[in-house]
Amino acid sequence: MERKHIPESENRLTILYALRRLGPATAMQLLQFLVENDLMNYFTMQLSLSDMQEQGQLAADPHPLGDLLTLTPGGEYAIESFAHRIPVSRRQLMDAQAPRWKERFRAEQLTPADSFTLEDGRVCLRLRLLEGTSSLLDILFTLPKDTPPTFLEKRWRGAAQAVYSAVSLNLSQAFDPTAPTPALPQTAAVERSGDQEWLLSLVDDAEHPTLTLLLPLADEALARHCAARWPSQCAQLRQRILQELRDGLPETP
Template sequence: MQRKIIPDAENRLLILYALKTVGAMTDQQLLIVMTDTDLMNYITLQLTIADLESEGKLRRQGDTSGGTLELTDAGLYLLNSFEMHIPVSRRGLIDSGAAQWRERFAAEQMAAVEIFDLPNGEKGLHLRIVDRRNVLLDITFALPTGKRINCLQQRWQQCMNQVYLLLLSTLGSGHTPEKKLPDGCSVLQVSDSEWLTTACDNPTQPTITLMVSLPTEETAHECAATFPTMSAVVRDAILALLDGAQLP
């Protein structure tokens, strides 16, 4: 079936309406909404997003390419002024799927995952746990040569809590805040109940890097002090958890 041609002005309103109804989304998630409802194709979506961003109707949180899009005050004002110009049937398409998309996208945004190319031609793996906009865990490492992981997003969602607990149980050394940390490792107090550990295996040529939010200063220092020598163990344990994750 050929998609009905929708005027540019209405496409703008549809994007604003989707973001208001479903919530902040990445470009890819917004594309899923628009293609699931047969409202917009990829090219039209990207051109319209670019126009709305340049006019200050949308803003992007986080990474400039992969961050989430959300309404600005100007975008919300535009939508509130002209929302009724969107046909009821098209608003209904977005309304009917909003709860399902919201649940799905929230899980994806909390458990972010990416495979990328390294300068040496190998593949790298980037795993994150994000609570709202606070990064609880961010770990990046090189994958073993030839390693492939299918259904990676779903696997990471299934085992991310186990990985966080793995770090707590593995990276303990009795290191105290008074002792000097290894090169390339640091601890930063974020709040009374949050400490941020940053660590790597090798400060000059790192093959694995870690950033993790922890509840106490002692735990944060233990993780930072132990990570350089335990990083290979951590990497292998994470890969084992990903391989063994039960897919839905």
């Protein structure tokens, strides 16, 4: 259980120690780890974080989930020098618990998901698969009515790789780099994105889209091939994505 009186310096060291064990984490992720393990409450953590960032012990790097907190050289020096001031029991607890939380947080950072409500009341789900700070896949999906977005957001973490593989393999099927360049359908666009990347944008309906896919590719010819296949594969891929997200969805009584 959390002690009643913990020195402010120990709380700061606990945060540094936790981040060293967890790796980069958002403030919300860090809070979950600290609270679930009875190490610190929200207000104590927020006050400590603010002071530590001002003192240059923590850095915040932008990320779709929120800024990722990391130790600066000053923070590394502080924990190297004073980790012994954290009670052994607390250090052992963090050492034991951090690996599973680190794995969970890493998965959340690579597969961010959120939802928002459209003007007509329907819910749109945004699902992303990242590699570091680079996007591999970005999906906007207008959900069928009576489909709970919260559950699907959680499902995305486990379904992201399967969806990415299904989309990539399906659209790139039978690609021949020597074939003539196909014309782009109205529901697709190919634009240069950086020096060595092309962004493929796909929608199911040009005027009223309910499914949008953004897929970065390294080759323009491949991007145009995928675009040409999209109209014939759109319905199948839409169903596949929804199937992957609904896998394990609780049945309505």
